[in-house]
Amino acid sequence: MADSVVDIRSARKVFQGRRGSKPVVAVDCLTLEIPHGEILGLLGPNGAGKSTAVRMISGLVTPTAGRIFIEEYDVVRQRAKALSRIGVVLDRGRTLYPRMTPRENMEYFGVMRGLPDIARLRARAREWLELFSIEDVADKPINDLSMGTRQKVALAAALAAEPRVVLLDEPTLGLDVQSSVELRKAIRRMAHEEGCTVIITTHQMDVAQEVCDRVCILSEGRVLALDTVRRLLDVFASRAYTMTLAGALTDEIRMALACVGKVRVTEEWADGDGEGNAGYTVIDIDVPDESGLFKAMEVLSLAGIGVESVTRREPCLEAVFLRLTAKESVRLHEPLCGMG
Numbered sequence: 001m002a003d004s005v006v007d008i009r010s011a012r013k014v015f016q017g018r019r020g021s022k023p024v025v026a027v028d029c030l031t032l033e034i035p036h037g038e039i040l041g042l043l044g045p046n047g048a049g050k051s052t053a054v055r056m057i058s059g060l061v062t063p064t065a066g067r068i069f070i071e072e073y074d075v076v077r078q079r080a081k082a083l084s085r086i087g088v089v090l091d092r093g094r095t096l097y098p099r100m101t102p103r104e105n106m107e108y109f110g111v112m113r114g115l116p117d118i119a120r121l122r123a124r125a126r127e128w129l130e131l132f133s134i135e136d137v138a139d140k141p142i143n144d145l146s147m148g149t150r151q152k153v154a155l156a157a158a159l160a161a162e163p164r165v166v167l168l169d170e171p172t173l174g175l176d177v178q179s180s181v182e183l184r185k186a187i188r189r190m191a192h193e194e195g196c197t198v199i200i201t202t203h204q205m206d207v208a209q210e211v212c213d214r215v216c217i218l219s220e221g222r223v224l225a226l227d228t229v230r231r232l233l234d235v236f237a238s239r240a241y242t243m244t245l246a247g248a249l250t251d252e253i254r255m256a257l258a259c260v261g262k263v264r265v266t267e268e269w270a271d272g273d274g275e276g277n278a279g280y281t282v283i284d285i286d287v288p289d290e291s292g293l294f295k296a297m298e299v300l301s302l303a304g305i306g307v308e309s310v311t312r313r314e315p316c317l318e319a320v321f322l323r324l325t326a327k328e329s330v331r332l333h334e335p336l337c338g339m340g
Contacts (some may be wrong), residue, residue, distance in 0.1 A: 004033040005164055005197040006057065011066035013052050013221075026052040028221040030066070036164075039191045039198045041208040044218035045325055050201040053218070054167050057199065058088045070165055084114055087158030087166045087196075095154065098143045102134060102153040105142065106160040113161035121160060128156035132186055148179025155186060159196070166190060168200045172207050184211050205318035215317070217324050224324045229317060236320050240313040241293060242266075245281045246306035256299045261287035284313065286323070 013027040027049040034040050042050045055061040057068055059075050059082065068075040073082035089095075096105050106125040107118075115121045129135040132152040137145055142153065151171065158166055171187065172180040188211060190196045202208055208215055209229055217225045225232060239261075249257075249265065257263045267282035287293055293310070300307055 003035050005036050005071060006032065006034040006199070007069040008032040008053075008057070009067045009069075011053070011056055011063045011068055013049075013056060013061060014064045025221050027056065027063075027218075030218075030221075030223065032216060032226070034197055034199065036197060037191050037195045038214065039187065039200065039212045041212035041215040042199060042201045042218065043203075043205070043208055043215050043321060047220075048218040048325075049221040050218060051169065052221075054090075054169055054199065054201055057165075058086055058090075058167050059083050085164040087161065087163035089151075089154045089158050089167070089171065090169045096142050096150060096157065099141055101139045101141060102129065102145075102156065103138045105153060106157045109157045110161045113163075115161045124160045124162065125156070128159050131189070132156050133182065146179075148175045148183070151175060151179070151183060152186070155183070155190075159190065159194075163196065165197045165199065168198065170202055171200060172202070172204060180207070187211055205316065205321055209317040217321060219325050225320075232320050233315060233317065236315045236323065239288065239292070240284070240286050240315045240319065242311045242313050243283050243285060243296075244308040245283065245300065246308050247279070247281065247304070249281055249283070249305070250303075253299065253303045253305065256303070257283075257285065257296055260295045260299060261285050261292050280308070286319070 008030055011027060011030040012025070015024045015026055017023050030049070030053060032040070042053055044050050052061060056063050057070075057075065059079055062076060070082040070085045073085070075082045097108070100108065103125060106128070107121060110121040110125070111118070126135070129138050132155065134149055134152050134156070137149060142150060145153070155166075155168075155171070168187070172183055175183065184207065187198060187200070191198045191213075200208070200212065212229055214226065214228050215232065216223060227235075248268070254263065262285065264284045265281060266284055267280075269280055285293075285296055287296065297307055297310075
């Protein structure tokens with residue numbers, strides 16, 4: 001990718017185990033090209049390698065093999081130049097100095113990052129304080145601020161030094177709804193208006209679906225899928241259905257359907273016969289492909305269960321994530337590396 005800002009080439013990280021235990025491969029052959037102004041989500045279950053990947057990109061962990069470039073600078077061999085282009089927000093803003101104010105933190109980190117023009121730094125600090133709607137607390141100690149406000153300050157401090165790349169580890173974790181919404185808007189502006197390349201790790205699939213242009217789903221240190229959110233949803237859209245059935249599902253019918261796909265009963269209600277029998281049943285069914293739907297309908301027909309309606313469901317990113325990490329779906333053969 002010619003315009004990539006972050007270029008990760010076959011990065012691998014192996015942690016040596018304790019005496020007598022095997023080495024742990026945290027990241028294995030990670031290759032990513034992330035262009036200017038893109039928001040990439042690194043997703044995966046605990047232990048998938050997300051945090052290790054972020055720490056390798058930020059220079060906190062040295063890759064065992066492979067290379068990582070920020071623009072043309074190697075993070076290991078040209079560390080100072082590479083890291084001068086990165087803003088990092090880890091540990092939910094705990095890197096801020098608690099007795100200093102947001103304004104003081106922003107100016108301090110800007111100077112530490114080598115921004116020589118103090119007047120410009122202060123102007124940028126004012127700009128981000130206003131953007132994040134925290135100018136009214138700009139001169140209060142960090143200790144006096146809420147978790148959501150601290151997270152905004154940490155982002156503003158990272159941005160004041162004008163980085164090309166911003167790394168965010170669980171940016172909305174622990175925030176109230178309003179703070180989370182505001183932070184998501186700020187992240188989108190960082191990338192799409194300010195031109196920053198943003199890399200996010202998160203367990204919150206709704207955040208990834210709303211904010212990210214692409215997602216990279218990791219499991220056991222390897223890439224399971226790398227594509228746009230829209231394309232991942234489209235790939236799985238034809239496999240998820242809601243069916244309204246005229247009749248109750250016996251254990252035998254459920255077992256037969258389970259051989260076709262994953263079934264979940266969402267509603268049952270009685271038909272008024274006074275015996276509490278379910279006259280109608282609504283199920284969600286996920287099948288491997290289109291033919292699975294017809295197999296499910298055949299099972300129901302043979303059991304004498306009428307199908308009142310079938311609706312294709314738009315799967316959320318969480319459903320896609322669970323399917324992939326449960327290894328119930330094949331890996332995408334050629335993950336899309338563009339904005340799509």
